[in-house]
Amino acid sequence: MTVTDSPSRALSPEGSRNSEHTACGAVITHDLMKTFRRSSKPAVDKLNLFVPRGSVYGFLGPNGSGKTTTIRMLLGLVSPDSGSVEVLGQSVSCRTSDTLHKVGALIEGPAFHPYLSGEANLRRLDAADTGVDPRTSSTRIGHALERVGLTAAAGKTFRTYSLGMKQRLGIAAALLCERELLVLDEPTNGLDPQGTREVRSLILELAAEGVTVLLSTHLLSEVEQVCSHVGVLRAGVLQAQGPLASLRPTPQLRIVTIDTVSTVAVLDRLGIAATVNDSGSVVAAFSAENPQPPDILRSLVNEGIAVREFRIEQPNLEETFIELTGEGFDVSG
Amino acid sequence: MSAVSPLALRAPGFRLLRSELRLIVGRRRNQLGLAVLLILPIIIAFTVKATDTSEGGDFIGSISGNGMFVALAALSAALPLFLPVAVSAVSSDAIAGEAHQGTLRYLLTVPVSRARLLAVKAIAVAISCAGVTFAVALVGLVIGWILFPIGDVTLLSGTQISQGEGIARLVGVCAYMTLCLLALAAIGLFFSTLTEQPLGGSIAVIILAIVSAILNEIPQLDWLHPYLFVHHWMVFGDFFRAPVLWDNLREGALVSLGYIVVFVSAAWAHFTTKDITS
Ligand SMILES: Nc1ncnc2c1ncn2[C@@H]1O[C@H](COP(=O)(O)OP(=O)(O)O)[C@@H](O)[C@H]1O
Ligand SMILES: [Mg+2]
Numbered sequence: 001m002t003v004t005d006s007p008s009r010a011l012s013p014e015g016s017r018n019s020e021h022t023a024c025g026a027v028i029t030h031d032l033m034k035t036f037r038r039s040s041k042p043a044v045d046k047l048n049l050f051v052p053r054g055s056v057y058g059f060l061g062p063n064g065s066g067k068t069t070t071i072r073m074l075l076g077l078v079s080p081d082s083g084s085v086e087v088l089g090q091s092v093s094c095r096t097s098d099t100l101h102k103v104g105a106l107i108e109g110p111a112f113h114p115y116l117s118g119e120a121n122l123r124r125l126d127a128a129d130t131g132v133d134p135r136t137s138s139t140r141i142g143h144a145l146e147r148v149g150l151t152a153a154a155g156k157t158f159r160t161y162s163l164g165m166k167q168r169l170g171i172a173a174a175l176l177c178e179r180e181l182l183v184l185d186e187p188t189n190g191l192d193p194q195g196t197r198e199v200r201s202l203i204l205e206l207a208a209e210g211v212t213v214l215l216s217t218h219l220l221s222e223v224e225q226v227c228s229h230v231g232v233l234r235a236g237v238l239q240a241q242g243p244l245a246s247l248r249p250t251p252q253l254r255i256v257t258i259d260t261v262s263t264v265a266v267l268d269r270l271g272i273a274a275t276v277n278d279s280g281s282v283v284a285a286f287s288a289e290n291p292q293p294p295d296i297l298r299s300l301v302n303e304g305i306a307v308r309e310f311r312i313e314q315p316n317l318e319e320t321f322i323e324l325t326g327e328g329f330d331v332s333g
Numbered sequence: 334m335s336a337v338s339p340l341a342l343r344a345p346g347f348r349l350l351r352s353e354l355r356l357i358v359g360r361r362r363n364q365l366g367l368a369v370l371l372i373l374p375i376i377i378a379f380t381v382k383a384t385d386t387s388e389g390g391d392f393i394g395s396i397s398g399n400g401m402f403v404a405l406a407a408l409s410a411a412l413p414l415f416l417p418v419a420v421s422a423v424s425s426d427a428i429a430g431e432a433h434q435g436t437l438r439y440l441l442t443v444p445v446s447r448a449r450l451l452a453v454k455a456i457a458v459a460i461s462c463a464g465v466t467f468a469v470a471l472v473g474l475v476i477g478w479i480l481f482p483i484g485d486v487t488l489l490s491g492t493q494i495s496q497g498e499g500i501a502r503l504v505g506v507c508a509y510m511t512l513c514l515l516a517l518a519a520i521g522l523f524f525s526t527l528t529e530q531p532l533g534g535s536i537a538v539i540i541l542a543i544v545s546a547i548l549n550e551i552p553q554l555d556w557l558h559p560y561l562f563v564h565h566w567m568v569f570g571d572f573f574r575a576p577v578l579w580d581n582l583r584e585g586a587l588v589s590l591g592y593i594v595v596f597v598s599a600a601w602a603h604f605t606t607k608d609i610t611s
Contacts, residue, residue, distance in 0.1 A: 036610075072438075072608075072609070072610070075438075075441075075442045076441070076442070076444070077438055077441060077442065077608070077609040077610075078608040078609065078610065079606070079608060098444070100442055100443070100444035101444065103442070105439075105442045107438050107439070107442070108435075108438075109435070111434055111435025111436050111438070111439060112434070112436060112439075113356065113434065113436060114434070115359070115360070115361070116356075116359075123352070124352045124356070125439060125440070125443055127348035127349050127351070127352040128348075128349045128352070128440055128443045128445045128450075129443045129444075129445075130445075134348060173439060
């Protein structure tokens with residue numbers, strides 16, 4: 001994982017991408033560009049997405065950063081100005097879409113015919129699919145509804161559904177047949193905490209079955225809870241991408257003591273570059289290669305330093321996120 | 334789905350068309366529109382029965398002689414306004430309705446190829462056009478035969494033809510009118526690919542129909558008249574001449590076909606390449 005500030009090179013595991021066979025990517029884009037008409041700024045700017053097969057990829061970015069536009073390009077709804085898209089090993093364009101049989105998608109919220117029941121809506125989508133067996137239609141629809149807990153409300157018209165039920169029906173539609181890839185655009189939008197938890201556990205369940213999940217979200221907590229990989233988008237530019245663990249900043253060692261000078265000296269001897277911060281604590285970046293905490297503590301005590309407080313802090317991922325996305329939650333563009 | 338090859342299942346591609354027709358028929362708005370259109374022949378029949386008229390244009394005067402003319406009178410009353418409004422509503426809804434609801438993106442990612450979706454939508458709209466025209470005629474025929482005599486048909490010129498031939502010519506009228514309406518539907522389908530507002534598309538189609546009708550009344554523009562899609566609409570009466578006057582009908586059919594080819598192609602060209610951002 002590289003975190004760069006130069007947009008053009010804001011790219012992922014350069015090394016690993018070259019070494020890994022491309023077949024390992026469920027979604028691969030090359031320099032994907034899209035500028036909407038009547039818009040001066042690109043909505044998506046030279047995007048090089050790499051979603052490994054079997055991963056739960058968190059596509060993280062504030063509102064308006066270009067997540068939905070990217071997803072529309074992945075699904076052949078919007079054609080890129082330049083660049084290419086490969087989904088499950090096949091290139092995608094507006095004309096050829098066969099590979100999408102294996103892709104279930106929820107794009108910018110659910111949308112169904114309001115006067116049809118949830119079940120009838122799914123039946124309509126299933127009827128549109130030439131790649132499935134019509135005889136198994138009812139079974140598959142029943143199964144999808146059950147999976148999202150909508151069996152009881154299957155016969156009600158869509159317009160009577162609550163926001164959460166609508167979202168679930170959208171997920172059920174994405175699960176109508178066996179999928180290799182699920183593209184879920186903000187799937188927990190508008191859900192209550194209970195519904196959010198259910199959707200997240202459903203995602204984990206599906207991932208455990210081997211389905212690759214591309215999950216777009218503006219919620220960092222969602223990424224932390226369910227994702228194995230993450231890509232951070234800001235104003236159409238991918239800021240960073242890679243396994244979630246690699247995005248976590250290095251832990252901080254923090255020591256509160258009066259003998260700051262000697263503490264810094266001891267740490268220096270141990271190979272830890274420490275500084276004294278504004279509040280008078282000794283702080284240092286702490287990595288796995290450093291001596292273990294008991295050893296550090298022993299050295300300090302051996303020097304006769306009175307340690308009041310000794311802790312290793314796992315800095316908040318949120319700070320990293322905000323660093324990468326600018327202000328974090330304001331709407332860009 | 335795993336065991337069956339996708340290609341083997343491609344043949345019964347009628348599921349989507351059936352779903353589409355069910356959607357059109359199931360819409361409350363369409364049901365209301367159809368009801369209004371089907372009441373028209375009934376109103377005409379009862380009015381003629383009550384007033385006992387044997388004169389009046391647009392086939393009204395012939396009704397008391399043969400009930401079949403109720404169908405023709407109803408069609409000719411519905412053609413200038415009711416039928417175009419119905420056709421514009423259904424055709425503009427085809428793509429724009431799905432875009433407006435957001436269901437278009439989900440249909441396309443099922444996936445359904447854009448060309449196939451447009452084809453299915455166009456066929457469903459065409460079936461609706463034919464369906465509504467023939468339904469008006471059928472209701473007219475039934476109510477006409479209940480209230481008025483059946484038998485040989487006396488044409489405007491006084492010539493008599495058999496009831497069977499009368500029915501055949503009525504079917505001809507319906508087919509011709511359907512073709513005329515399809516020209517309008519093709520325009521509606523094209524507009525439907527341009528907008529996400531089905532109502533806007535529908536209003537645009539109606540305005541276009543009204544403007545054509547107005548232009549068709551301006552004598553100074555007579556060079557333009559043959560190319561207006563409304564110009565040949567009312568010549569369907571030529572089916573009830575003895576013998577049938579094919580010239581205008583043929584010209585009207587050709588103009589309609591021209592509109593259909595141009596606007597369906599335009600719809601295809603635009604829809605298969607546009608960005609779906611709805
Ligand atoms: N149809 C459109 N026309 C013009 N601009 C658009 C359109 N859709 C999105 N945008 C712009 O593209 C940018 C990215 O939007 P979007 O992909 O929806 O972001 P996100 O899904 O991350 O919230 C925004 O600046 C938005 O205003
Ligand atoms: Mg979005």
